[in-house]
Amino acid sequence: MEDMIQHYISTIESDIIRIRRSLHKNPELSNEEFATSALVQETLTEYGIEYRTGFANTGVLGIIKGNKPGKTVALRADMDALPIQETNTHDYISETSGKMHACGHDAHTAMLLATGYTLQNMRDYIEGTVLLVFQPAEENSPTGGSQQMMDDGVFDEFTPDVIFGQHVWPSLPVGEIGVRDGAMMGASDRFTVTIKGRGGHASMPQDGNDAIIISNQIISSLQTIVSRNVNPIESAVVTIGSINGGYRYNVIPDKVTLEGTVRTYKPEVKEKVKQRFHTIVQQTVEAFEGEVEIEYLDGYPATINTPKWAQQARHSAQKLLGEASTPNLDPVMAGEDFARFLEHYPGAFIWLGTQIEDKQEQKPLHDPAFKLNEKALPIGSSYMVNLAIDTLNTLSNQENGEVSE
Known part of the structure; x- marks a missing residue:
């Protein structure tokens, strides 16, 4: 079967690169993926793959029905x-x-199309159904596209027993797969705090109420949440990413706006940090006799892999790429909309090694100079084909009582 998979992947490899580069040249922001969605639909039609639309405006669901009965696996x-x-x-x-496609979603779309092409040609070997989930608006935190797709009924007709998502990962070399049991990525809340004081002349501070001074106290105090309120063996991050305020050198500003993010893994830690955040901001401003407006947005939840299916993902990677292909990795605090799928369905989120040849020149995700190694793309497609088939086989064995777990 592996030879057959590689045959179909090699047949479609030029398409993977062509589609990825076409999408890279023509990027579309969250909720604007109309041309991208059209390309996906055209390609699915070309490959003879049934599909549905109407999910989160531009989302597409490809459907590949195996010629053997079985369960359902979704790939996103x-x-x-x-x-x-x-x-x-x-x-x-x-x-x-x-x-710009600075997060590799162009590659994700191209790889899933190639995965679909291969699976469509291997229906005789598929026990069940594979769903191809092309999701919009992953970058649109805290709303995101995954919940919108589910709200629009993407899984009403075909409900996945397991769901997998794959993401390019520039810190991993080509040929390596990153997957963890449990926590994979963090919850990603965001906030905007507007501090209001009283303006005045810089030479007469007693007549004003300096919003910059109040902001300074808030910023310093917020850092005590992690150091003094969160258990040292847990994880949390509070970051101020933007400060805007002031008019010129000799004016005491009346308003400052702070923007930032809170990252956590455990729900109870998230709630603790959120509660302390509000208390510190409000009481600090009150102490300085100012006013404050707080906009706190609960973002994506933490991406928590189902251990059983993370182990399946690891096993499939090792079978395809060797025992050394799945190094031990720490989770990261970056947020991922796939987490909302995992709140409803068991599954796993997976990192695909895409490091460029000169790793010293490798830029991280979301960098204006981000690049990925296109040699990884056929590997990513081949891996997802293997993972889908392996998972359906595991589900079938369980259904037949052949697996004890």
């Missing part, structure tokens, strides 16, 4: 780009000013 790829001006110089850079 996100489609949206970021509002970033690309600084690369290769010949397929973004042709849209201020928009």
